[in-house]
């Protein structure tokens with residue numbers, strides 16, 4: 489496996505597919521990958537559709553490359569009506585990076601299964617981390633809870649906004665601000681960028697007494713970029729480095745890693761318990777009880793408990 493990890497991108501892609509497709513059959517592999525990992529800085533980039541996340545990630549990658557970092561990018565396509573053709577689009581926007589062996593880009597589709605996506609993303613991160621990519625960037629469209637969960641798996645979370653949202657910024661899901669370590673107002677060449685910056689700064693200031701571990705030491709900076717021109721991207725890269733320093737200094741990094749481990753373990757455990765529990769249930773008994781619930785002879789809780797062989 490050492491050769492695969494050090495070697496070419498096709499082998500790397502195959503390794504990710506293997507780990508993703510059947511984690512339990514790849515148990516030995518996963519054990520080795522997990523043991524080798526833990527060094528990559530994981531950066532989550534989220535925000536509303538079309539705010540310029542991919543363009544910004546492309547520019548950030550160039551900046552990381554100039555610093556000599558190898559970069560892995562996981563672009564999550566939620567296959568939602570919000571982002572038609574994102575896969576092709578991302579490929580075009582990230583074409584500057586094509587042909588650079590220090591950059592590996594992986595696109596992922598949800599196939600309507602966000603839970604599975606979170607797991608597949610974690611698996612891909614594990615492979616890239618073990619393969620020695622110093623930076624791993626996960627891009628997700630911030631339209632729902634699932635995407636927030638994926639972003640939560642990062643060490644540093646960037647939330648990308650665009651001007652012109654007006655009141656929507658005010659109404660923006662508090663959840664997104666809560667997870668933001670760095671806020672970026674992209675498309676700063678457009679009218680209203682300064683208003684958006686002001687509104688976000690006000691929200692950050694309002695929110696920070698409640699922001700838990702970030703209260704004393706880390707207040708999310710609000711930065712302006714014009715990603716299409718690369719303007720302001722150096723400041724974003726610098727903030728990411730500063731945040732990494734903060735994570736190490738404050739111990740927050742350890743806390744986050746522990747939370748992430750708990751989260752991942754719980755997800756896997758839930759899947760396994762469900763899978764194993766379902767295996768024990770007789771199909772015939774299940775069908776019979778479905779009929780009886782439909783006929784209102786038994787309530788669904790009682791039926792579930794009977795299937796588990798447990799009292800209510």
Ligand SMILES: Nc1nc2c(ncn2[C@@H]2O[C@H](COP(=O)(O)OP(=O)(O)OP(=O)(O)O)[C@@H](O)[C@H]2O)c(=O)[nH]1
Nearest residue numbers: 537538539540541542543571629674675714715716
């Ligand atoms: N004017 C302007 N346009 C930009 C800027 N950054 C990106 N764009 C454009 O905005 C559009 C969307 O950019 P993307 O980078 O694909 O945005 P995204 O957030 O990744 O989009 P999804 O992944 O589909 O949610 C593209 O046409 C970009 O060229 C910017 O700074 N200024």
Ligand SMILES: [Mg+2]
Nearest residue numbers: 541542574578
């Ligand atoms: Mg994108």
